[in-house]
Amino acid sequence: MKISVIGTGYVGLVTGTCLAETGNEVVCVDINEQKVQKMRNGEVPIYEPHLDVLFDRNIKAGRLIFSTSLKEGLEHGEVIFLALPTPEDEDGSADLSYVLGVAENIGNIITDYKVIVGKSTVPVGTAEKVREAISKNAKSTFDVVSNPEFLREGFAVDDFLKPERIVIGSSSQRATELMEKLYKPFVRSGNPIIVMDEKSAELTKYAANAFLATKITFMNEIANYCEKVGADVDKVRIGMGTDSRIGKRFLFPGIGYGGSCFPKDVKALHKSGKDSQYEFKILDSVIKVNDNQKIILFPKIKNYFNNDLQNKTFAIWGLAFKPETDDIREAPSLYLIDKLLTEGANIKAFDPEAMDNVARKYQGKIQFSKTMYDVLENADALIICTEWSIFRTPDFNKIKYSLRKNVIFDGRNLYDISDVEKEDISYFSIGRKDIKI
Numbered sequence: 077m078k079i080s081v082i083g084t085g086y087v088g089l090v091t092g093t094c095l096a097e098t099g100n101e102v103v104c105v106d107i108n109e110q111k112v113q114k115m116r117n118g119e120v121p122i123y124e125p126h127l128d129v130l131f132d133r134n135i136k137a138g139r140l141i142f143s144t145s146l147k148e149g150l151e152h153g154e155v156i157f158l159a160l161p162t163p164e165d166e167d168g169s170a171d172l173s174y175v176l177g178v179a180e181n182i183g184n185i186i187t188d189y190k191v192i193v194g195k196s197t198v199p200v201g202t203a204e205k206v207r208e209a210i211s212k213n214a215k216s217t218f219d220v221v222s223n224p225e226f227l228r229e230g231f232a233v234d235d236f237l238k239p240e241r242i243v244i245g246s247s248s249q250r251a252t253e254l255m256e257k258l259y260k261p262f263v264r265s266g267n268p269i270i271v272m273d274e275k276s277a278e279l280t281k282y283a284a285n286a287f288l289a290t291k292i293t294f295m296n297e298i299a300n301y302c303e304k305v306g307a308d309v310d311k312v313r314i315g316m317g318t319d320s321r322i323g324k325r326f327l328f329p330g331i332g333y334g335g336s337c338f339p340k341d342v343k344a345l346h347k348s349g350k351d352s353q354y355e356f357k358i359l360d361s362v363i364k365v366n367d368n369q370k371i372i373l374f375p376k377i378k379n380y381f382n383n384d385l386q387n388k389t390f391a392i393w394g395l396a397f398k399p400e401t402d403d404i405r406e407a408p409s410l411y412l413i414d415k416l417l418t419e420g421a422n423i424k425a426f427d428p429e430a431m432d433n434v435a436r437k438y439q440g441k442i443q444f445s446k447t448m449y450d451v452l453e454n455a456d457a458l459i460i461c462t463e464w465s466i467f468r469t470p471d472f473n474k475i476k477y478s479l480r481k482n483v484i485f486d487g488r489n490l491y492d493i494s495d496v497e498k499e500d501i502s503y504f505s506i507g508r509k510d511i512k513i
């Protein structure tokens with residue numbers, strides 16, 4: 077099939093590449109000329125495990141090409157995916173200007189039947205708005221489908237190739253059949269393609285993200301309470317998670333959820349509710365609890381240093397909002413760094429993939445190191461913000477000999493309390509007892 081993808085970010089590039097992998101001819105369009113040039117030179121512009129192999133293979137096979145021209149994309153594809161940003165607007169709602177802006181141009185360009193597929197995360201009613209925007213200028217027939225994406229950064233290729241489900245919101249049989257044909261290779265294991273109306277599909281996406289954010293936030297509250305009463309959240313988590321109705325996943329407490337999606341999507345659903353005179357009280361709390369959780373280590377750090385952080389130096393392991401990505405959008409690490417900088421502290425940081433992005437944001441205010449141990453030199457304490465695998469079994473002797481104070485603040489509960497107790501080191505984590513030497 078001939079496919080075009082408009083917007084070649086995390087979702088668009090993975091969608092385009094994986095659809096090329098199953099034999100489709102794909103044109104990926106992006107407005108960012110530098111990005112398109114990079115991709116034409118064979119460079120993957122984001123860090124996403126396993127994407128490079130598929131990217132390379134499909135470019136060489138001539139099934140994956142890149143363009144800055146919307147016209148070229150629209151002329152090529154029978155199915156046109158819109159994988160455009162829907163960032164948070166000032167009032168918390170989803171900014172639809174990218175999606176509707178492109179939709180308005182589609183009508184002017186298309187001359188034969190197209191299926192326009194919304195992959196972006198959008199509020200209920202957006203498919204209808206896209207349809208209206210295209211109709212203003214359309215000279216040919218088209219259908220609009222809502223096909224929300226559930227991939228996770230860091231596992232994007234795997235999630236796309238083996239999705240647990242595919243949701244298709246469509247009121248057109250012709251469009252639905254085309255989408256089912258396109259996705260058939262991805263559901264050979266028996267996972268379902270779920271067809272529904274557009275509005276329900278749009279809401280399914282927000283409901284899934286908001287539910288997961290709520291699950292994490294609930295555990296963060298349980299963790300905070302564990303600290304008050306001397307319980308251990310790791311034990312509570314395992315005790316709860318073995319109940320299959322609860323499940324083991326997404327119960328890990330920490331310094332809050334971040335990323336390009338949960339924070340904005342929870343706020344957007346909350347705001348959509350308000351616009352329809354419905355108050356999502358749970359989401360209101362989730363937003364507030366998570367805002368506080370992002371800086372939950374700060375009072376522990378301040379307390380340890382007797383309220384004086386002036387000229388103290390903190391080494392940070394992990395900057396990305398989660399492991400296996402270079403994405404720092406809404407990363408909890410940044411909120412903690414800002415608090416520490418405001419108190420006059422110095423920051424040194426190490427992250428396997430996200431240092432360039434953070435360096436661009438802080439413009440010289442933070443020092444970076446090439447290795448996880450170099451960053452500890454002349455630092456007073458170590459703070460862990462992201463659970464990259466390489467941090468999981470560190471050489472505690474190296475940590476102790478490098479730091480000025482033998483202390484770790486762990487925002488991701490990377491180590492077993494019983495293991496750290498064998499080391500001569502102070503250790504503060506989330507929802508578990510403090511180790512003070």
Ligand SMILES: NC(=O)C1=CN([C@@H]2O[C@H](COP(=O)(O)OP(=O)(O)OC[C@H]3O[C@@H](n4cnc5c(N)ncnc54)[C@H](O)[C@@H]3O)[C@@H](O)[C@H]2O)C=CC1
Nearest residue numbers: 083084085086087106107108159160161162196197225229
């Ligand atoms: N990042 C993720 O893991 C997931 C994101 N989503 C949703 O997918 C949508 C896209 O997200 P990301 O891929 O993360 O965004 P992104 O910001 O990584 O990529 C968006 C791309 O669109 C391009 N673009 C902007 N305006 C354009 C235009 N007029 N024409 C062509 N290209 C244009 C940008 O240059 C950028 O490369 C959002 O609605 C997001 O909520 C959904 C599931 C997962």
Ligand SMILES: O=C(O)[C@H]1O[C@H](OP(=O)(O)OP(=O)(O)OC[C@H]2O[C@@H](n3ccc(=O)[nH]c3=O)[C@H](O)[C@@H]2O)[C@H](O)[C@@H](O)[C@@H]1O
Nearest residue numbers: 225226227228229326327328330332333334335337397398
């Ligand atoms: O709409 C989206 O963009 C995507 O948002 C999330 O994916 P992603 O943001 O890539 O990352 P997650 O693995 O879900 O983690 C999100 C945040 O929650 C935090 N988290 C996750 C799990 C957990 O147990 N505890 C916890 O604090 C992570 O550290 C991270 O900051 C969803 O998992 C995807 O299904 C969805 O498609």
